[in-house]
Amino acid sequence: MENNTGRKFQFQLFMPNGYLEKVDGFTKNFELVAVQHSALTIQKLIPKAERRCRFCKKTYGQTKFKKEAHIIPEMLGNKNLLSYSECDNCNYQFGQFENELAHFLGIFRTISGVDAKQGVPCFKSPDQQIIAKANGETIDILREDTSNDAIKVNKDLSNLTVRYKKPSYSPLMVYKAFVKIAMSIIKEHELNEDYQLAIDFLLHPNSIKMTGCFVSGYTLPFSYNLPPQAYLFKKKDAMSPMHTHVLALYFQNFIFSIPVPLNKKDFFFYNKENVLKLPEYPPLLLEPTNMIDLTLTPFMNDFSSPDKVKGEEGELFFEFDKEHFEHTPTFDQNPVNGVMPEFRPDDVVKISISKHTGE
Numbered sequence: 001m002e003n004n005t006g007r008k009f010q011f012q013l014f015m016p017n018g019y020l021e022k023v024d025g026f027t028k029n030f031e032l033v034a035v036q037h038s039a040l041t042i043q044k045l046i047p048k049a050e051r052r053c054r055f056c057k058k059t060y061g062q063t064k065f066k067k068e069a070h071i072i073p074e075m076l077g078n079k080n081l082l083s084y085s086e087c088d089n090c091n092y093q094f095g096q097f098e099n100e101l102a103h104f105l106g107i108f109r110t111i112s113g114v115d116a117k118q119g120v121p122c123f124k125s126p127d128q129q130i131i132a133k134a135n136g137e138t139i140d141i142l143r144e145d146t147s148n149d150a151i152k153v154n155k156d157l158s159n160l161t162v163r164y165k166k167p168s169y170s171p172l173m174v175y176k177a178f179v180k181i182a183m184s185i186i187k188e189h190e191l192n193e194d195y196q197l198a199i200d201f202l203l204h205p206n207s208i209k210m211t212g213c214f215v216s217g218y219t220l221p222f223s224y225n226l227p228p229q230a231y232l233f234k235k236k237d238a239m240s241p242m243h244t245h246v247l248a249l250y251f252q253n254f255i256f257s258i259p260v261p262l263n264k265k266d267f268f269f270y271n272k273e274n275v276l277k278l279p280e281y282p283p284l285l286l287e288p289t290n291m292i293d294l295t296l297t298p299f300m301n302d303f304s305s306p307d308k309v310k311g312e313e314g315e316l317f318f319e320f321d322k323e324h325f326e327h328t329p330t331f332d333q334n335p336v337n338g339v340m341p342e343f344r345p346d347d348v349v350k351i352s353i354s355k356h357t358g359e
């Protein structure tokens with residue numbers, strides 16, 4: 001495998017226990033062809049005068065390259081992976097997808113303490129019931145109204161649930177944010193040969209109607225905070241009836257995956273009697289971690305709808321060590337490490353989470 005500096009390198013992938021079958025099923029058909037890791041990838045700067053936008057194809061002089069464009073959105077904490085083949089006009093357009101992705105992720109970017117453009121973003125539910133923001137070394141989740149169950153403490157089970165409403169978002173726009181990341185990673189000659197329709201899908205809002213915009217993946221407990229990283233896989237057998245590429249995106253406590261849509265060569269398979277079989281992406285990890293025994297929550301959603309989803313509920317679930325929970329001293333103005341006072345659980349107005357441990 002080559003990275004974009006042309007240097008050969010080798011990656012080894014790891015998996016949590018219990019996923020061997022899924023990993024075999026996937027790696028039988030797909031191989032890793034590119035990795036973009038915000039902490040590991042070294043990029044070679046391309047001078048502006050030599051730049052050409054991989055999306056609109058305009059060159060320096062025909063368009064501008066003043067803004068820093070990112071391969072993985074900066075709002076997910078990626079500072080390092082820059083795209084030297086994305087012009088300001090296209091960058092502006094893709095920024096709208098990223099806003100929708102931020103809304104879809106809801107409170108999670110705040111909870112994970114993501115270092116976005118202007119520091120950790122503040123989260124406010126549209127009904128103002130829940131606010132989350134950084135406060136020095138902690139993230140605070142706050143509410144004023146204790147008459148509802150936006151924060152619910154279950155003393156017997158030593159757990160706590162935060163329920164909040166997400167800002168409205170368009171699933172299709174969120175999906176486009178993922179497709180755009182794939183288009184930023186795929187080799188330019190493949191992009192030019194096979195993915196013009198996918199680029200039109202991104203640049204021209206009503207050019208292509210798509211259904212079956214499936215996004216699958218896993219959520220990890222939110223104490224995990226993965227650096228932003230993207231993997232591109234390619235099918236081993238060009239004639240197998242599957243998508244040519246699969247993108248996997250990792251950040252915070254999420255793993256997202258999409259089969260990359262609208263590859264010209266893949267239409268050959270659509271024209272036969274079957275649609276393409278969706279690959280089951282396993283939770284492969286680049287580094288060996290303490291996630292080996294981790295229970296992951298898989299998900300699969302259809303993001304085909306362009307219509308705004310309004311008032312969708314999000315939930316945060318905290319579990320505590322029972323012993324610790326029961327012996328928490330009574331009211332504490334400034335609880336540390338997310339441990340809540342056991343005193344009057346219904347009146348909790350603030351939860352503080354340590355930024356570094358996620359506890």
Ligand SMILES: [Zn+2]
Pocket residue numbers: 053054055056057058063086087088089090091
């Ligand atoms: Zn452009």
